[in-house]
Amino acid sequence: MNGHRRAAIVGTGLIGGSIGLALRARGWYVSGTDLDPAHAARALELGAIDVIGEDSQAEVTFVATPVSAVVPAALKALASSALAPDAPLRVVTDVTGVKGPVLAGIEDPRFVGGHPMAGSEQEGVDGADGDLFEGATWVLTPTSTTSPEAFAQLRTIVSSLGADVIALAPDQHDILVALVSHVPHLTAATLMGLAANQAEEHGALLRLAAGGFRDMTRVAAGHPGIWPDLCAENRAAILATLDQLVTSLSEVREIVATGARAELLDRLEAARLARRELPSPIWGTEDLVEVRVPIADRPGALAEVTTLAGGLGVNIDDLVLTHSAEGDRGVLILVIEARSVDRVRQGLLDAGLHPSSVRRLD
Amino acid sequence: MNGHRRAAIVGTGLIGGSIGLALRARGWYVSGTDLDPAHAARALELGAIDVIGEDSQAEVTFVATPVSAVVPAALKALASSALAPDAPLRVVTDVTGVKGPVLAGIEDPRFVGGHPMAGSEQEGVDGADGDLFEGATWVLTPTSTTSPEAFAQLRTIVSSLGADVIALAPDQHDILVALVSHVPHLTAATLMGLAANQAEEHGALLRLAAGGFRDMTRVAAGHPGIWPDLCAENRAAILATLDQLVTSLSEVREIVATGARAELLDRLEAARLARRELPSPIWGTEDLVEVRVPIADRPGALAEVTTLAGGLGVNIDDLVLTHSAEGDRGVLILVIEARSVDRVRQGLLDAGLHPSSVRRLD
Numbered sequence: 001m002n003g004h005r006r007a008a009i010v011g012t013g014l015i016g017g018s019i020g021l022a023l024r025a026r027g028w029y030v031s032g033t034d035l036d037p038a039h040a041a042r043a044l045e046l047g048a049i050d051v052i053g054e055d056s057q058a059e060v061t062f063v064a065t066p067v068s069a070v071v072p073a074a075l076k077a078l079a080s081s082a083l084a085p086d087a088p089l090r091v092v093t094d095v096t097g098v099k100g101p102v103l104a105g106i107e108d109p110r111f112v113g114g115h116p117m118a119g120s121e122q123e124g125v126d127g128a129d130g131d132l133f134e135g136a137t138w139v140l141t142p143t144s145t146t147s148p149e150a151f152a153q154l155r156t157i158v159s160s161l162g163a164d165v166i167a168l169a170p171d172q173h174d175i176l177v178a179l180v181s182h183v184p185h186l187t188a189a190t191l192m193g194l195a196a197n198q199a200e201e202h203g204a205l206l207r208l209a210a211g212g213f214r215d216m217t218r219v220a221a222g223h224p225g226i227w228p229d230l231c232a233e234n235r236a237a238i239l240a241t242l243d244q245l246v247t248s249l250s251e252v253r254e255i256v257a258t259g260a261r262a263e264l265l266d267r268l269e270a271a272r273l274a275r276r277e278l279p280s281p282i283w284g285t286e287d288l289v290e291v292r293v294p295i296a297d298r299p300g301a302l303a304e305v306t307t308l309a310g311g312l313g314v315n316i317d318d319l320v321l322t323h324s325a326e327g328d329r330g331v332l333i334l335v336i337e338a339r340s341v342d343r344v345r346q347g348l349l350d351a352g353l354h355p356s357s358v359r360r361l362d
Numbered sequence: 363m364n365g366h367r368r369a370a371i372v373g374t375g376l377i378g379g380s381i382g383l384a385l386r387a388r389g390w391y392v393s394g395t396d397l398d399p400a401h402a403a404r405a406l407e408l409g410a411i412d413v414i415g416e417d418s419q420a421e422v423t424f425v426a427t428p429v430s431a432v433v434p435a436a437l438k439a440l441a442s443s444a445l446a447p448d449a450p451l452r453v454v455t456d457v458t459g460v461k462g463p464v465l466a467g468i469e470d471p472r473f474v475g476g477h478p479m480a481g482s483e484q485e486g487v488d489g490a491d492g493d494l495f496e497g498a499t500w501v502l503t504p505t506s507t508t509s510p511e512a513f514a515q516l517r518t519i520v521s522s523l524g525a526d527v528i529a530l531a532p533d534q535h536d537i538l539v540a541l542v543s544h545v546p547h548l549t550a551a552t553l554m555g556l557a558a559n560q561a562e563e564h565g566a567l568l569r570l571a572a573g574g575f576r577d578m579t580r581v582a583a584g585h586p587g588i589w590p591d592l593c594a595e596n597r598a599a600i601l602a603t604l605d606q607l608v609t610s611l612s613e614v615r616e617i618v619a620t621g622a623r624a625e626l627l628d629r630l631e632a633a634r635l636a637r638r639e640l641p642s643p644i645w646g647t648e649d650l651v652e653v654r655v656p657i658a659d660r661p662g663a664l665a666e667v668t669t670l671a672g673g674l675g676v677n678i679d680d681l682v683l684t685h686s687a688e689g690d691r692g693v694l695i696l697v698i699e700a701r702s703v704d705r706v707r708q709g710l711l712d713a714g715l716h717p718s719s720v721r722r723l724d
Contacts, residue, residue: 004672117570131716137569147440166566176567179557180575186618187549188578189633190610194603195541196636204528205538206640208479212581213542214551214640219574221637226629228623235618241556242615246608248552253604256548256597261590268586271551274558277581278568278576293497303668311665354493 017128379490
């Protein structure tokens with residue numbers, strides 16, 4: 001460990017293990033502990049940590065326990081790394097999806113709350129992945145008591161793992177996550193539940209579920225394990241957001257009931273514009289088009305199309321493969337820059353493929 | 363036109379034009395009309411019809427007008443093709459997304475209501491596509507007055523265009539599409555609207571919108587043009603379904619408010635199981651895994667991975683490409699059969715790529 005920067009991980013599960021792998025790949029020396037000794041041993045075996053144990057000299061400690069255990073674990077790490085005035089800065093952070101209740105329990109300039117928005121659907125160090133944070137958003141929640149140096153140091157470390165860092169106040173984080181994650185998840189599950197009830201009577205229902213419904217309910221396929229804790233910890237923000245949603249849906253109901261066409265168009269148009277502004281290259285200022293290519297559902301068919309695009313020097317911005325109900329054929333939906341569309345279409349035709357509709361994504 | 367089967371299209375827009383292209387590709391002789399002569403002329407120019415005009419001898423007439431014009435257009439087609447008893451069977455159908463109000467206006471054994479669930483987000487014959495119905499679900503809504511022969515004939519024709527046909531009673535169709543299409547669409551727009559309001563105050567909000575939120579709100583990016591008509595025509599079913607959704611969301615609110623963990627888990631687990639049963643090879647009985655591969659965001663990177671899979675004889679069941687906020691790197695998510703995962707992982711490593719997590723889709 002001589003010459004290496006030192007990090008400690010408390011809770012070597014999926015997220016803790018992934019942080020360990022990512023840090024070690026970047027030359028850090030990582031110590032790790034877990035309430036369950038078997039988990040820590042497995043993390044060591046998988047190379048997620050260098051050694052089992054605490055490290056009061058660690059430059060950074062990641063507390064990656066379930067949310068209910070974060071506050072005592074963080075306070076313990078802070079207490080054990082009490083320092084001489086000339087010692088290097090040490091910072092402690094956590095990784096849970098709700099920040100207000102955690103921060104309320106820890107007032108220390110060396111603690112910065114965190115929430116890497118990645119991988120929460122998995123469990124256990126066997127799912128750990130050193131690239132998990134590449135391109136992911138990682139929220140940090142400094143408060144008025146946080147030392148600016150501690151924040152700057154943690155920000156640099158987290159960025160080095162490939163994550164995009166956003167700083168938010170803890171309560172703001174919790175409200176925003178209720179809106180873009182917790183309530184959408186509960187809504188998806190609710191829609192899926194309604195459909196499932198109907199499907200018992202009407203077997204055909206699920207065959208009518210086209211791409212839009214599949215998209216809307218995809219998150220409902222995840223394991224429900226973490227949701228009771230998230231809902232308990234972020235209760236206030238979730239309830240407020242559910243109330244807003246129910247109010248808005250009731251307004252929409254009134255609009256449909258009274259046939260208020262202009263008002264309906266206004267709402268849908270506002271939503272359309274907002275959806276287009278979601279930050280992503282796909283919805284950026286570049287003109288993009290969607291090309292649909294029917295393909296046979298066999299090994300190689302997909303590669304044929306993507307190789308062709310690569311060979312033409314065309315970047316594919318997004319790509320979805322859908323299947324027919326029989327599963328013997330599919331449609332490949334490519335999103336490419338508008339200026340490339342003629343080249344791609346010709347290339348596909350030359351290859352004996354028949355691109356069907358080309359639709360501008362606007 | 364000698365020797366060719368004959369079809370007529372009333373309303374040569376996106377769907378009418380696509381039907382024309384699909385029929386002509388299969389050897390049919392297609393006549394077409396449109397209220398706007400320029401649209402009919404454009405359809406002729408694009409090869410979606412053989413000739414502009416009506417055809418009282420057509421074996422099948424597709425009425426592809428906006429919903430408000432369907433009943434008079436269908437009645438006219440039925441009247442003009444009144445037949446001698448020994449003449450071949452002629453059938454008339456429509457393609458609108460609401461069936462009860464249409465069928466209430468037409469009682470004729472030769473009329474069968476229809477709803478191809480494809481392409482409705484586009485407008486105009488310039489977006490027409492002869493492959494639009496490949497793998498799409500096409501609902502037919504025979505009633506007690508429908509002639510079984512007319513239904514059988516239309517079913518065969520529609521199937522020949524590549525569509526999967528489902529027969530439903532008109533009112534049943536309307537209730538089910540309210541549940542899997544109309545209300546999910548309104549809900550997506552409502553969620554997006556709430557997020558947009560918050561985003562005005564909190565610029566960071568949309569950067570927190572990860573894959574789940576993007577999935578849930580994707581349909582809200584579509585053009586709102588058709589929705590006032592759909593909502594007006596299917597009002598009763600949409601209102602009933604919105605009421606169910608609001609009731610269910612209020613129950614979820616109560617569960618969160620009271621911290622009823624077991625009840626929350628039950629609901630989420632039921633939704634998870636139902637989502638897994640959505641018909642698709644991805645959610646079938648085959649063991650599937652998700653492999654994440656970080657890739658550079660440049661032409662060819664995608665092809666590199668898919669070619670490799672094709673070269674290994676591995677079929678890719680689903681594929682999503684996500685981007686980092688900066689857009690300079692991405693993660694490719696492949697869904698493949700579990701038995702292929704070792705081969706794919708080794709192949710990726712050999713190619714200098716680093717597959718990260720492998721997750722079983724269960």
